[in-house]
Amino acid sequence: xxxxxxxxxxxxxxxxxxxxxxxxxxxxxxxxxxxxxxxxxxxxxxxxxxxxxxxxxxxxxxxxxxxxxxxxxxxxxxxxxxxxxxxxxxxxxxxxxxxxxxxxxxxxxxxxxxxxxxxxxxxxxxxxxxxxxxxxxxxxxxxxxxxxxxxxxxxxxxxxxxxxxxxxxxxxxxxxxxxxxxxxxxxxxxxxxxxxxxxxxxxxxxxxxxxxxxxxxxxxxxxxxxxxxxxxxxxxxxxxxxxxxxxxxxxxxxxxxxxxxxxxxxxxxxxxxxxxxxxxxxxxxxxxxxxxxxxxxxxxxx
Amino acid sequence: xxxxxxxxxxxxxxxxxxxxxxxxxxxxxxxxxxxxxxxxxxxxxxxxxxxxxxxxxxxxxxxxxxxxxxxxxxxxxxxxxxxxxxxxxxxxxxxxxxxxxxxxxxxxxxxxxxxxxxxxxxxxxxxxxxxxxxxxxxxxxxxxxxxxxxxxxxxxxxxxxxxxxxxxxxxxxxxxxxxxxxxxxxxxxxxxxxxxxxxxxxxxxxxxxxxxxxxxxxxxxxxxxxxxxxxxxxxxxxxxxxxxxxxxxxxxxxxxxxxxxxxxxxxxxxxxxxxxxxxxxxxxxxxxxxxxxxxxxxxxxx
Numbered sequence: 001x002x003x004x005x006x007x008x009x010x011x012x013x014x015x016x017x018x019x020x021x022x023x024x025x026x027x028x029x030x031x032x033x034x035x036x037x038x039x040x041x042x043x044x045x046x047x048x049x050x051x052x053x054x055x056x057x058x059x060x061x062x063x064x065x066x067x068x069x070x071x072x073x074x075x076x077x078x079x080x081x082x083x084x085x086x087x088x089x090x091x092x093x094x095x096x097x098x099x100x101x102x103x104x105x106x107x108x109x110x111x112x113x114x115x116x117x118x119x120x121x122x123x124x125x126x127x128x129x130x131x132x133x134x135x136x137x138x139x140x141x142x143x144x145x146x147x148x149x150x151x152x153x154x155x156x157x158x159x160x161x162x163x164x165x166x167x168x169x170x171x172x173x174x175x176x177x178x179x180x181x182x183x184x185x186x187x188x189x190x191x192x193x194x195x196x197x198x199x200x201x202x203x204x205x206x207x208x209x210x211x212x213x214x215x216x217x218x219x220x221x222x223x224x225x226x227x228x229x230x231x232x233x234x235x236x237x238x239x240x241x242x243x244x245x246x247x248x249x250x251x252x253x254x255x256x257x258x259x260x261x262x263x264x265x266x267x268x269x270x271x272x273x274x275x276x277x278x279x280x281x282x283x284x285x286x287x288x289x290x291x292x293x294x295x296x297x298x299x300x301x302x
Numbered sequence: 303x304x305x306x307x308x309x310x311x312x313x314x315x316x317x318x319x320x321x322x323x324x325x326x327x328x329x330x331x332x333x334x335x336x337x338x339x340x341x342x343x344x345x346x347x348x349x350x351x352x353x354x355x356x357x358x359x360x361x362x363x364x365x366x367x368x369x370x371x372x373x374x375x376x377x378x379x380x381x382x383x384x385x386x387x388x389x390x391x392x393x394x395x396x397x398x399x400x401x402x403x404x405x406x407x408x409x410x411x412x413x414x415x416x417x418x419x420x421x422x423x424x425x426x427x428x429x430x431x432x433x434x435x436x437x438x439x440x441x442x443x444x445x446x447x448x449x450x451x452x453x454x455x456x457x458x459x460x461x462x463x464x465x466x467x468x469x470x471x472x473x474x475x476x477x478x479x480x481x482x483x484x485x486x487x488x489x490x491x492x493x494x495x496x497x498x499x500x501x502x503x504x505x506x507x508x509x510x511x512x513x514x515x516x517x518x519x520x521x522x523x524x525x526x527x528x529x530x531x532x533x534x535x536x537x538x539x540x541x542x543x544x545x546x547x548x549x550x551x552x553x554x555x556x557x558x559x560x561x562x563x564x565x566x567x568x569x570x571x572x573x574x575x576x577x578x579x580x581x582x583x584x585x586x587x588x589x590x591x592x593x594x595x596x597x598x599x600x601x602x603x604x
Contacts, residue, residue, distance in 0.1 A: 197499075198603050210598035290595050296512035297599075301500050 001163065004068040004090040005029060006083075007075030010128040010257070011100060013136045015072060015144070015169060017044050017053055022167025027065045029086065030058040036134030045131075046138035048168065067092030070160075073099040076261075077106065077272035084113040091118070096156065098146065100124045102188060102257070103272025104181055104280065107149045119149035120157065121177045123184040125247075127254050140251050143170040147177035175232060182226035183235060187244050188273050190218040192258035193294045196268060197301065201253040206245070214290065216241055221288040225281035270298055303465065306370040306392040307331060308385075309377030312430040312559070313402060315438045317374060317446070317471060319346050319355055324469030329367045331388065332360040338436030347433075348440035350470065369394030372462075375401040378563075379408065379574035386415040393420070398458065400448065402426045404490060404559075405574025406483055406582065409451045421451040422459060423479045425486040427549075429556050442553050445472040449479035477534060484528035485537060489546050490575050492520040494560035495596045498570060499603065503555040508547070516592065518543055523590040527583030572600055 003026045005016040013028070020026040030037060041054040059065050062085075071090045075083055080101075091097065091114055098120045099106045107121045127140040144164060148157055157173045164171035174180050194205055194215065205211045219241045227234040248254070258268050274295035281288050305328045307318040315330070322328040332339060343356040361367050364387075373392045377385055382403075393399065393416055400422045401408045409423045429442040446466060450459055459475045466473035476482050496507055496517065507513045521543045529536040550556070560570050576597035583590045 194599075198599065200602060205602065208598075208602045210594075211602045214595055214598045289591050293516055293592050293595055296510075296516045297496075297500065300502060300507065300510045300513045 001025070001070055002068040003027070003070045003072060004062070004065050005072045005074065006062070006086050006090065007073055007079075008033065009074055009076060010130045010136055011124055011126060012072065012074030013042060013130070014044065014126065014128045014138055014142075015074070015100070015124070017042050017051075017136065018167045018169050019072075020053055020056070021051060022163075024167070025057070027057045027059055027068065029062055029065065030060065033130075033133045034058055034060060036132070040134055043135045044138060045135070047140065048138070062086050062089040065090055067095060069095060071095060071097045073097065073101060073106070075101060077101050077103055077269040078267040080106075080109060080272075083109060088113065096120060096160070098122055098160070100144065101272065102269050103185065104276040105272055107177065111149065116150050120146055120160065121149055121181065122146040123180050125184070125187070127251055129255070129260060139254065141247070143172070145172050145174050145180045147174040147180055149177060178229050179226075179231045179233070179235070182222070182229060182231070183240070185273065185277055186219050186222045186226070186235070186240065187248070188256075189222050189277065189291055189294075190215040191248065192256045192269075192273060193298050195256050195259035196262040197294065197297055199259070199263070201255050201259070202248050202251055203253045206249060216245070218288075218290045218294070219244065221291055222277070225277070225284065225286040225288055228284035228286045229280060268298060268302065270295065270302070274298065303327070303372055304370040305329070305372045305374060306364070306367050307374045307376065308364070308388050308392065309375055309381075310335060311376055311378060312432045312438055313426055313428060314374065314376030315344060315432070316346065316428065316430045316440055316444075317376070317402070317426070319344050319353075319438065320469045320471050321374075322355055322358070323353060324465075326469070327359070329359045329361055329370065331364055331367065332362065335435045336360055336362060338434070342436055345437045346440060347437070349442065350440070364388050364391040367392055369397060371397060373397060373399045375399065375403055375408070377403060379403050379405055379571040380569040382408075382411060382574075385411060390415065398422060398462070400424055400462070402446065403574065404571050405487065406578040407574055409479065413451065418452050422448055422462065423451055423483065424448040425482050427486070427489075429553055431557070431562060441556065443549070445474070447474045447476050447482045449476040449482055451479060480531055481528075481533045481535070481537070484524070484531060484533070485542070487575065487579055488521050488524045488528070488537070488542065489550070490558075491524050491579065491593055491596075492517040493550065494558045494571075494575060495600050497558050497561035498564040499596065499599055501561070501565070503557050503561070504550050504553055505555045508551060518547070520590075520592045520596070521546065523593055524579070527579070527586065527588040527590050530586035530588045531582060570600060570604065572597065572604070576600065
């Protein structure tokens with residue numbers, strides 16, 4: 001399969017490298033890592049075994065890549081003004097566009113520019129950071145959930161999960177895109193923002209009684225709002241929160257992407273992870289008080 | 303009047319210097335400023351006119367001072383483990399103890415060690431920072447409200463307000479100590495903590511729509527909790543909040559004491575301003591959600 005990766009941050013580089021290792025033709029749209037990767041390839045460290053791809057097809061512009069079978073979008077949501085322009089040259093009539101961007105709004109934005117039937121949304125539960133140019137550190141987790149933007153579970157969705165699984169990317173086909181996006185928000189909303197705001201990794205926030213309680217209360221707010229969004233099946237707060245906390249404890253001292261963005265002086269994905277979910281929650285009469293406060297604190301400290 | 307000042311931070315030095323300028327005998331218990339003040343006196347800059355006290359009675363221990371007519375307590379609440387020991391040598395049978403400490407709990411702590419009838423509580427609405435040793439910068443405001451811990455408005459309370467007013471300290475006698483303490487918390491709870499957490503002064507927080515709303519919502523939470531504490535008269539949320547916001551806008555880019563404590567790597571007055579008010583609010587069935595979140599964030603970043 002011909003694959004183009006738009007947004008070659010930690011996520012894009014990691015999944016792209018897995019797919020190339022799995023035998024696919026992968027073209028990466030690169031900025032920071034262009035020199036390093038086109039000259040020396042891409043190195044991945046991973047608990048599943050380190051590997052190096054000596055030859056990687058890196059490009060500076062999307063037009064050099066041209067139409068592909070599959071576009072994999074890992075662009076940071078704060079760069080979404082460029083999303084359509086960066087994606088367009090890669091899209092032909094049969095191209096499938098898979099967006100793994102954080103938060104809400106990614107598919108809606110793509111659906112304004114492309115045929116909605118071409119769009120698949122997904123969430124990645126992945127602990128991964130970039131290292132030196134040309135290096136990606138996969139730390140933990142790594143599974144992906146995919147769902148059609150317009151339909152239920154199609155044959156192409158099933159085929160795509162097989163492709164991902166064969167490339168050592170644990171992948172599941174889901175019926176309800178809103179549900180998997182909101183489930184991801186249950187983790188992202190407390191941890192991304194609180195780690196970015198305090199400069200502390202996940203383990204520190206869970207070790208302090210007050211912030212551990214705060215995290216759980218924020219998860220409850222997000223689930224209450226999620227369950228008003230017309231999901232196919234509601235999220236069970238108790239069991240889902242237990243699962244999220246337990247998975248996070250297994251991550252040790254993890255520094256979420258938003259924390260790293262802040263430490264690097266980068267913008268934060270505030271609208272996708274906070275602004276839009278807060279709007280959707282308020283529209284459905286489930287205001288998220290603590291989430292709104294975190295949004296305000298992140299915004300004023302931008 | 304013989305006056306002893308315990309806690310010679312910005313507040314203790316400022317009010318102590320006004321009282322000395324007003325003709326009273328003032329003894330200051332000093333640490334950081336001992337050398338500077340005993341050698342060169344105390345300088346005050348103020349919008350009401352700068353002044354210098356060339357001779358100031360500074361001491362390193364309370365026993366050197368001995369019993370006084372009036373103890374003025376401005377000690378930071380995070381040092382309250384030492385409060386009784388520092389105060390005891392200054393207290394005789396007729397001594398009046400006036401505590402202007404922030405938050406809740408100060409009088410209760412003193413009442414365990416001294417005759418409750420000796421205690422007067424108060425709040426200071428004062429914008430004041432320490433400068434170089436021996437220098438205090440009075441920036442804005444400065445009024446004091448006093449109330450008996452055990453009784454209503456007594457003759458000695460009235461006399462004390464006259465003493466303060468004569469010394470250019472605008473002062474008012476109040477009947478309800480709990481009410482003036484909670485009114486002060488309406489300002490302290492949002493501004494002290496948010497400025498300390500974000501590192502931004504009051505004007506920046508009021509200029510951003512999200513944090514301005516957050517401040518108002520936190521004030522509403524505090525007033526709702528205050529109005530369940532059996533106050534003599536409830537606080538009217540709308541008019542009081544308007545007054546507080548307007549006064550704060552008049553302060554320009556003010557850095558509250560807790561922000562300065564954090565910038566200086568000092569501990570914060572968390573229990574007096576957040577911990578105890580949160581307990582009292584919860585006990586009366588008025589949980590303060592945003593205040594609790596701010597407390598957790600300040601605590602984890604200590």
